[in-house]
Amino acid sequence: MWYNLRSPGNQVVEGMKGFLIRLRLSRITGPRPWSIGVASVAFAAIVLALPANADSRKPATAGAAIASGSARTANASIDYLPPLNLTDQNGKPVSLSSFKGKPVLIGFIHTSCKGVCEMLTAKMKQVAQSLGTQFNSSVTMISVTTDPEEDNPAQLLKYAKAQGVDTDGYTFLTGKTRKIDRLLALYDVPEDGPDEATTHVLDLFLISPDGSVMRKYNGMSVSSEALAAAIRSSDARH
Numbered sequence: 001m002w003y004n005l006r007s008p009g010n011q012v013v014e015g016m017k018g019f020l021i022r023l024r025l026s027r028i029t030g031p032r033p034w035s036i037g038v039a040s041v042a043f044a045a046i047v048l049a050l051p052a053n054a055d056s057r058k059p060a061t062a063g064a065a066i067a068s069g070s071a072r073t074a075n076a077s078i079d080y081l082p083p084l085n086l087t088d089q090n091g092k093p094v095s096l097s098s099f100k101g102k103p104v105l106i107g108f109i110h111t112s113c114k115g116v117c118e119m120l121t122a123k124m125k126q127v128a129q130s131l132g133t134q135f136n137s138s139v140t141m142i143s144v145t146t147d148p149e150e151d152n153p154a155q156l157l158k159y160a161k162a163q164g165v166d167t168d169g170y171t172f173l174t175g176k177t178r179k180i181d182r183l184l185a186l187y188d189v190p191e192d193g194p195d196e197a198t199t200h201v202l203d204l205f206l207i208s209p210d211g212s213v214m215r216k217y218n219g220m221s222v223s224s225e226a227l228a229a230a231i232r233s234s235d236a237r238h
Contacts, residue, residue, distance in 0.1 A: 081211030084183060086144075086175035089156040089166075094173070096183075102209050103139045103234040105227070107219065108189060108201035110147035111159040116200040119220065121163045123204065126224035128169060131231065136169030139231045144173045146201065148180045187214070208234050 081104065083097040107124060109117035121143065128135040145151035151159075156172035174180075184190075189201055204219040204227070213234075217227065 079211045080207045080214045086173040089153050089172040091153040099140050103231045104207040106142045106205040108146050109143050110145050111151050111155050123219050127227045130224045130228035141170045148174045148177050
């Protein structure tokens with residue numbers, strides 16, 4: 001799972017890495033039958049224990065400040081919805097800045113992923129259902145591929161249809177690798193991980209209508225109702 005291991009709030013994950021190393025050594029010297037079962041249970045517990053609320057784990061960087069202890073607020077040098085030109089699932093050029101005006105919920109996926117990515121898409125769909133049939137008047141749901149070389153617009157559209165989110169209000173974006181990398185850096189998402197255990201992004205990002213505030217949530221454990229409430233609150237403040 002691709003998770004920001006650099007964040008202080010994820011020290012428990014760093015601790016888990018040491019545990020896994022000890023487990024691998026035990027496999028070399030001859031594993032005890034119960035050790036693998038313990039590892040599986042422990043890893044599941046670690047993932048479920050990751051914070052579901054908005055991210056308050058990292059200090060402000062490069063002109064960013066923590067607002068209300070849970071959100072990162074941009075100054076004039078930071079814009080979470082910049083004029084970055086990408087391409088949507090219909091092959092239409094689109095600038096990320098064009099989504100300003102209402103809250104934006106962003107997730108990072110790749111269409112060949114059959115686990116975490118589908119779960120994140122399903123969570124976004126649940127949030128939309130919590131907001132009601134006219135959800136797209138309250139928020140824009142954006143999924144950005146982390147694998148732009150493989151995920152062309154046609155592939156993104158196929159994925160959207162398979163997940164039942166090929167309707168108004170959902171946008172899937174791809175683009176040149178350097179542009180995707182720029183967006184990943186802006187959202188402080190590692191571009192790649194050390195092994196297969198870090199190949200998926202677990203977070204969902206709620207951006208304020210003017211692009212100045214970013215709130216990060218653990219997409220695996222945050223409830224759709226909590227995200228819907230945060231979206232309503234963000235919209236009401238702007």
